[in-house]
Amino acid sequence: MRLAELSERSGVSIATIKYYLREGLLTPGRRINATTAAYDESHLRRLRLVRAMIQVGRIPVATVREVLGHVDDDSLGRTIRLGAALWALPQVPEPDAEDEFVRAAHREVEQLLRTLGWSNAQALVTISPAYRSLVVAVATFRRLGYDWDPELIASYGRLMHQAAVLDLDFVETRPSEAEKVETAVAGAIFVEPVLQALHRLAQEEESARRYGFE
Secondary structure, three states: OOHHHHHHHHOOOHHHHHHHHHOOOOOOOEEOOOOOEEOOHHHHHHHHHHHHHHHOOOOOHHHHHHHHHHHOOOOOOHHHHHHHHHHOOOOOOOOOOOOHHHHHHHHHHHHHHHHHOOHHHHHOOOOOHHHHHHHHHHHHHHHOOOOOOHHHHHHHHHHHHHHHHHHHHHHOOOOOHHHHHHHHHHHHHHHHHHHHHHHHHHHHHHHHHHHOOO
């Protein structure tokens, strides 16, 4: 398809597509002549993803470029490729290592990973943004004075593992390696709000069943 058709099918203006091309968010089309290029379905798919990451995910252009650079790096195995792409997304800051609640949270989260048998996650604790996010959340919860039983946290972890199985089962349905990684990245950005909304709806439903509407 020509640029005008790509714009029409994607709903993205020609000027914006040209900007994405200049910024390296979209690979150049196949050159037909000095002034014309042809684009295919992979460009359309990538363009829609880029647009969603920027507009819906509120991710800066530079970060989108970094994430997609990892998505397209076929020199990496799938796990490393996916991990690099996900770790490039915006993350929580490094917590204060001297904070007593943070130190306690580190111990608690490391024990949680042992309880769950997540040996791969254990091996990545020093570099994983997800591990850091969990430590920050647990530390904050403890600082507020909530006595959240470790087995309850483990139960949530087991539920999340089931969600991860569903995630990757869906990723496996995609035909190409790039689409698999793209789908996983899109899931990290757009499925998590779905899970959060379902969680809150489930809480509302369970609250009404237990306590009624009085």
